[in-house]
Amino acid sequence: MEVKEQVKDLRLAQGEETRTALLAAARELFGANGYPATSLDEIAARAGVTKGAFYHHFRGxxxxxxxxxxxxxxxxxxxxxxxxxxxxxxxxxxxxxxxxxxxxxxxxxxxxxxxxxxxxxxxxxxxxxxxxxxxxxxxxxxxxxxxxxxxxxxxxxxxxxxxxxxxxxxxxxxxxxxxxxxxxxxxxxxxxxxxxxxxxxxxx
Missing domain, CATH: 1.10.357.10 (Tetracycline Repressor, domain 2)
Known part of the structure; x- marks a missing residue:
């Protein structure tokens, strides 16, 4: 049980790190280029994650x-x-x-x-x-x-x-x-x- 809890905690921490990275990337791009000129591909690439990971945290x-x-x-x-x-x-x-x-x-x-x-x-x-x-x-x-x-x-x-x-x-x-x-x-x-x-x- 203890190992399972540790794995669960690790996944939660990794998920939070990914969300934080996506927010930071999106904020940088929106702030520099504006909403219309920013794509999901750019946000995911700047955060160093896949688009699938993006959609795990945000709807769009x-x-x-x-x-x-x-x-x-x-x-x-x-x-x-x-x-x-x-x-x-x-x-x-x-x-x-x-x-x-x-x-x-x-x-x-x-x-x-x-x-x-x-x-x-x-x-x-x-x-x-x-x-x-x-x-x-x-x-x-x-x-x-x-x-x-x-x-x-x-x-x-x-x-x-x-x-x-x-x-x-x-x-x-x-x-x-x-x-x-x-x-x-x-x-x-x-x-x-x-x-x-x-x-x-x-x-x-």
């Missing part, structure tokens, strides 16, 4: 793209949560929102999250993933700021959804702008102004 190209997109959003969320945990409620809220924009403007992330995701996965799927990873962190930061007396009490869930939506659209605006640096400055200032409108004691 759309499936692996969704897994990559979720991985990207989860990583952004992890970065932002660190800022949201800062004891300075106003700093954590404003800087966390700014980081949510900046994190999606990396060229590879931008191609995956802003250029391809909606057309490949559809609006409902993208919105669900964005809300799961983005709005949850924002909701926590808003709750903390309300409890700390930094912003006026508001209905929490709709406020978090509205703010997450504004940040998502800000990312698209910057990504599509002819002058991304100027556009980034514009949306950054506007996000702070929006939050200032909620603040209990706005800065002079």
């Amino acid at each position: 190209k759309t499936d692996v793209f969704q897994a990559v997109y979720e991985q990207v959003q989860r990583e952004i969320s992890d970065q932002v949560v660190t800022v949201f945990m800062d004891p300075d409620h106003w700093y954590s809220l404003t800087q966390g929102c700014q980081l949510m924009i900046d994190a999606q403007l990396d060229p590879a992330v931008r191609r995956i999250a802003l250029h391809d995701a909606r057309s490949v996965l559809g609006w409902d799927t993208v919105r669900g993933i964005e809300m799961r990873y983005g709005a949850v962190g924002i909701r926590g930061a808003l709750r903390k700021a309300m409890r700390g007396g930094v912003i006026e009490p508001q209905p929490l869930r709709p406020l978090a959804l509205l703010l997450a939506g504004a940040i998502a659209e800000a990312c698209f605006y910057v990504a599509d702008a002819e002058d991304p640096a100027a556009a980034r400055q514009e949306v950054g200032d506007l996000i702070v102004r929006l939050l200032e409108g909620l603040r209990t004691h706005p800065a002079d």
Whole structure:
């Protein structure tokens, strides 16, 4: 029994390694070339596995793209949560929102999250993933700021959804702008102004 369990554990570990390699390969190719220009053959070859091994872990190209997109959003969320945990409620809220924009403007992330995701996965799927990873962190930061007396009490869930939506659209605006640096400055200032409108004691 012990040998069988060891063999089972080894197979599980190998399977997880294969999936991780496929995700890394797909992310690299999607980020560099975009979804339409990336083939399953390229993903499998980059990962060093067969197409059969690919289909053991993913149903197809759309499936692996969704897994990559979720991985990207989860990583952004992890970065932002660190800022949201800062004891300075106003700093954590404003800087966390700014980081949510900046994190999606990396060229590879931008191609995956802003250029391809909606057309490949559809609006409902993208919105669900964005809300799961983005709005949850924002909701926590808003709750903390309300409890700390930094912003006026508001209905929490709709406020978090509205703010997450504004940040998502800000990312698209910057990504599509002819002058991304100027556009980034514009949306950054506007996000702070929006939050200032909620603040209990706005800065002079």
